[in-house]
Amino acid sequence: MKLPRLHVPVAAWSILLAWLAMWVLMWPPAAAAADAQDDMSAASRALQKAQAAVVGVQSIAVDGARSAATLGRVREGSGVVISREGLVLTIGYLVLEAEQVQIVTDDARTIPARFIGYDVATGFGLLQALAPLRIDAVPLGRSGALNPREGLMIASGGEDGAVSAAWLVSRRAFSGYWEYHIPGALFTTPPRRDHSGAGLFNIAGELVGIGSLIVADAAGGDERLPGNMFVPIDLLSPIFDELLRVGSSTSSKRAWIGINCVEHDGAVRIVRINDDSPADVAGLQAGDKIVRIDGADVHALEELWTRLWSGGEPEREVVLDIQRNGEAQTVRVFSVDRMKTLKRARGI
Template identity: 55%
Template sequence: MLTRRILLRIGTTFTLALAAAGGLQAAPQTPAYQAMMDALTRAHAAVVGVQVVAAEGARSAESLGRERAGSGVVIGPDGLILTIGYLLLEAETIQIVTQDDKALPARAVAYDLATGFGLLRPLVPLRGVAPVPLGSAVQARAGDSVMVSVGGEEADVTMARLVSKRPFSGYWEYHIESALFTSPPVRNHSGAPLFNERGELLGIGSLFIGDVLGDSRRVPGNLFVPVDLLRPILPELERTGSSAASRRPWLGVTSTEQGGRVQIVRVNADSPAQSAGLATGDLVLAVDGEKVSTLEAFYKRIWAHPNPDDEIRLTVLQGAEVRQITIKAMDRMKTLRRPAGI
């Protein structure tokens, strides 16, 4: 049973959000408004907390910690849960926390490097939890009211605005063509589902972002991975644990864009980049002889190689010297301990 506090929060916050937009689309006490509240209540009922302890010595613990907590949402009639994948990296134990505070063991089903999604499934049946319908962000527009739902001990709902949809390049060798940006920010965003007014799932929470507008105004908010990216690969994820797009070259660098150049800000220990002599502060000028000036171009040129272990030639500026560095890339997943179940 949902607590009265959560039910009141859904109704109050969504009413205020709609009113702030210049008038309610569906006024309280009308059938349309009640249908909206019922849909959002059902959506929140499918949200769970996700608690993970990573394996001893896990490489990912350096940046994510061994103990991780976030949210997930039931998307399948068999209890399949969608969350953000970094919660599951090198997991030793996984448990979910339901709306009635029951802690259930779970196993990892998939981690998809290309999209960032993670799938898990409880080891005992979930009772009384209906899966949420998958929506689409294609028709979503800037200014739309959306609901962010958090599970677990800090279960709550927050109303937000969809601020923009645009490509996103992450510093950790990650790029998606369309990310969802919302504001105001939600603190417990990891794996939190994003719902539209019909209670349909639009995306899964990934990051806090300081500039959701992508300009100089510095409006804080969150980035959500759109569920549209899940639809075509879901059967493959359940069958193999990842998508074909995730099996791509990985260098092991953290990078940023600086004045039209790609700068290396960190080189992972024991990574292909470190072995080849790439160093913090290096500026990447070209990949395989093709000039790159953005993270997107940098990544896409690397991923154009057909095999994860291909050799990749970088032109880099190290200090005052331009050098050619050849890196034998590798499959990122081979550097990580696989959670039991995948």
């Protein structure tokens, strides 16, 4: 299957320049007008360079890919050029089990790419362009240095690639329903629907996060504020060499049982069972409330996932105490190594 060539329209820089001007006005009154103008010009150049490093990413998953049931076989999103050698950082679910990947540049070039790795633990995906991109790599910032309510830029690539201003409203641990947990996730508002693999940049044009989700509770707590969740760039440095060398981090070698869960009022319930997964084989069902895992009480997704991963070898017996229709049951699930469940294109 041949993927179509896409074209990225010119970004609306007037919006971002107005945003930058607002930031200049917020600086100390003692700052000289000329210095403020110079700072705004420098920030504008840095952000334009950052936006230029964002590319479109398209992929087709292999036949029989387990992930196709939820993600589809054909996927589109964004990625960010992070090295002179043409390495592109993206969100892993875009290239999970991919047999064909290509990068689409701002000048409508379509460039084939090689899948380098997918890190289950962080969610990052890494690609290598197979022809010169002729795009400057973006510098990496420090997501941990961001301040609450800090102004940021979101940039996406592809046919509908665009840039917009955003605010950091929360930085906290995030537990996903799909056996996923990371520390220090970045939550921004207003929301962007083209978030998959989009770059999140500080005012210096440094990459601080990679787009993952749209959420209803960006602020956390009881406040309902729609926004996006970004995987923080600080999680990349500790695993980068390993990801480049072997395609995943040591932390990605972890137990997987194949359940989707939600947390509500101190209780964790299963909402979906993956077909032919260990949970499916063990007879777990949607609606089951997980009370304990290997003898440890479960009240939150973080407790469930971290106990699952830290309880022993990736492939072992996991004991779940559940409640089904008000009745207590004990279910023994034989977990598998998540990385072994993923299909790869021939030759990868």
